[in-house]
Amino acid sequence: MEKLISASLIGLSQGAIFALMALALVLVFRSTRVVNFAQAGQAMVSTYIGWEVVTRTENYWIALPAAALAGALLAAIIETFLMRPLAKRASHGAIAPVASIIASLGVLGVLHSGAAMIWTSEQKLFLSPVSVNGIEIGSTVYPFSQADILIISTVIIVMSTFAFFFQRTSLGLSLRAAAFQPEISRLAGVKVDRVRTIGWALSGAAGAIVGVLVTPGNYLSPFSLDILLVYGFVAAVIGGLESPQGAALGGLILGMSLSFTSIYVSSGLTFIVPFVVLLLILIVKPKGIFGGGSSRNA
Amino acid sequence: MSLIVRNLSVDHGAIRAINNLSFIVEKRRLTAVIGANGAGKSTLLRTLSGLIPASEGKASWGEHNLLKGKAEQHVRNGVSHVSEGKSVIPELTVEENLDLGALWRRNKKEADVTKKYVLELFPRLGERLKQRGDTLSGGERQMLAIARALMSKPQLLLLDEPSLGLAPLVIEQIFQTIRDIANSSDLTVLLVEQNAMGALKIADIGVVLNLGNIVAIGPSADLIADPAIRAAYLGY
Ligand SMILES: Nc1ncnc2c1ncn2[C@@H]1O[C@H](COP(=O)(O)OP(=O)(O)OP(=O)(O)O)[C@@H](O)[C@H]1O
Ligand SMILES: [Mg+2]
Numbered sequence: 001m002e003k004l005i006s007a008s009l010i011g012l013s014q015g016a017i018f019a020l021m022a023l024a025l026v027l028v029f030r031s032t033r034v035v036n037f038a039q040a041g042q043a044m045v046s047t048y049i050g051w052e053v054v055t056r057t058e059n060y061w062i063a064l065p066a067a068a069l070a071g072a073l074l075a076a077i078i079e080t081f082l083m084r085p086l087a088k089r090a091s092h093g094a095i096a097p098v099a100s101i102i103a104s105l106g107v108l109g110v111l112h113s114g115a116a117m118i119w120t121s122e123q124k125l126f127l128s129p130v131s132v133n134g135i136e137i138g139s140t141v142y143p144f145s146q147a148d149i150l151i152i153s154t155v156i157i158v159m160s161t162f163a164f165f166f167q168r169t170s171l172g173l174s175l176r177a178a179a180f181q182p183e184i185s186r187l188a189g190v191k192v193d194r195v196r197t198i199g200w201a202l203s204g205a206a207g208a209i210v211g212v213l214v215t216p217g218n219y220l221s222p223f224s225l226d227i228l229l230v231y232g233f234v235a236a237v238i239g240g241l242e243s244p245q246g247a248a249l250g251g252l253i254l255g256m257s258l259s260f261t262s263i264y265v266s267s268g269l270t271f272i273v274p275f276v277v278l279l280l281i282l283i284v285k286p287k288g289i290f291g292g293g294s295s296r297n298a
Numbered sequence: 299m300s301l302i303v304r305n306l307s308v309d310h311g312a313i314r315a316i317n318n319l320s321f322i323v324e325k326r327r328l329t330a331v332i333g334a335n336g337a338g339k340s341t342l343l344r345t346l347s348g349l350i351p352a353s354e355g356k357a358s359w360g361e362h363n364l365l366k367g368k369a370e371q372h373v374r375n376g377v378s379h380v381s382e383g384k385s386v387i388p389e390l391t392v393e394e395n396l397d398l399g400a401l402w403r404r405n406k407k408e409a410d411v412t413k414k415y416v417l418e419l420f421p422r423l424g425e426r427l428k429q430r431g432d433t434l435s436g437g438e439r440q441m442l443a444i445a446r447a448l449m450s451k452p453q454l455l456l457l458d459e460p461s462l463g464l465a466p467l468v469i470e471q472i473f474q475t476i477r478d479i480a481n482s483s484d485l486t487v488l489l490v491e492q493n494a495m496g497a498l499k500i501a502d503i504g505v506v507l508n509l510g511n512i513v514a515i516g517p518s519a520d521l522i523a524d525p526a527i528r529a530a531y532l533g534y
Contacts, residue, residue, distance in 0.1 A: 189402035
């Protein structure tokens with residue numbers, strides 16, 4: 001019973017992180033068709049900004065929005081000055097789908113070395129606003145802390161805010177329309193370029209929040225968030241790569257699978273589990289759980 | 299206000315799709331552009347709505363230069379384009395598709411008035427507001443595409459083959475609706491069609507395109523009566 005509760009709670013906390021990372025990747029992919037490997041680097045740089053704020057102010061609640069803002073800004077810059085011109089120039093032929101991937105890997109490299117130059121490769125301690133020790137109930141200590149509760153509740157709030165924004169606001173409608181059918185959206189008056197930049201900015205903010213949520217209790221280094229790229233992509237693909245709900249569900253499935261196998265089977269399996277889960281789901285649903293809508297045109 | 303096209307040429311790479319085209323569409327006229335596959339009809343509309351660039355020439359709607367600026371700007375200048383093949387976003391609901399056409403409008407009260415007008419025009423859409431676009435029939439989708447364009451309160455409406463893929467009875471209905479819209483508003487309509495007879499019957503003016511060139515232009519009744527046009531384009 002204790003094992004079951006622990007596995008579920010850890011799965012939930014990890015799943016929340018994967019879900020938000022997946023959402024960040026989905027937001028970029030659905031609006032610009034870019035598989036954005038730079039996301040890990042953007043989140044990392046934003047987290048360093050958050051770290052700067054938290055070491056100066058000792059206030060996590062200022063650091064979180066500051067990092068989100070920095071993440072949004074950084075993403076908007078990357079989209080405006082690199083990805084958009086690139087998409088206009090390399091829009092035809094064999095390189096079209098690959099050019100943006102290579103560019104995003106390049107950005108990741110630049111962010112890695114830039115961060116190492118500014119903050120050195122030495123690990124930084126990011127103070128947590130709440131306890132990162134396991135919660136004690138009776139005589140048992142669960143491997144689940146207040147920090148996990150913070151993660152889960154923040155992710156729920158962030159994701160519901162996104163959902164509300166996308167489903168209930170005019171700008172959200174523009175974003176969805178431009179993602180589905182850019183040409184029709186243009187004809188309807190949507191400023192598609194601007195809306196795409198906003199999509200990237202939201203994604204950057206989501207990635208930054210991921211960084212500021214997972215880092216407390218862990219160390220921050222220029223490479224410390226890279227592993228989340230793998231989990232984030234697996235979660236995103238499970239969900240169909242285009243659906244925010246899919247990202248949420250994919251993250252949850254992945255988080256649960258990981259925590260259950262590591263608690264019930266062996267923690268040595270953590271690197272295999274994501275791919276086994278991904279394979280199983282893609283065999284049953286080749287386009288991901290929420291994937292496979294209609295055809296699109298650019 | 300009128301649509302003035304002067305010496306317009308448009309190329310797709312090495313292919314000249316529109317060749318030195320000149321014509322004028324007077325305000326409140328319904329003009330049909332007919333021609334076979336590849337005549338350049340869609341290219342003409344796509345150029346006028348700012349989706350693709352022209353190679354040479356001029357095109358203007360009132361004081362607006364149609365060869366400058368992006369499509370999203372053209373809508374704001376009163377030009378709405380319903381592109382070929384049911385220009386509806388299938389993943390959005392009917393209501394979202396409608397609202398999309400008016401998002402850019404600052405005056406939400408006026409946009410609501412337009413919405414009411416559009417739903418009176420297409421009551422079937424009103425009964426299906428919460429359904430996804432892809433659950434509609436072909437005819438309903440075409441109505442939604444036109445309705446979405448009307449939500450932008452255009453002065454110049456560009457319609458690309460609204461009859462495409464529809465049953466004869468539905469085509470007749472759509473054509474009738476287009477004629478009604480033109481009659482009851484200030485709208486100037488440029489209607490591109492392969493269904494030449496249907497389009498000419500409702501149009502005031504007809505333009506016959508062949509391989510990017512105008513081969514005939516005039517009152518549609520005259521074109522229908524012209525034996526050469528009948529043989530080549532109307533099939534009898
Ligand atoms: N994107 C494009 N790239 C290359 N060539 C194109 C493109 N679009 C159109 N063309 C060419 O331009 C010419 C005119 O095409 P257009 O689509 O304007 O014809 P249309 O009159 O609309 O035909 P249809 O009735 O079949 O829709 C054709 O020869 C076509 O092959
Ligand atoms: Mg065409």
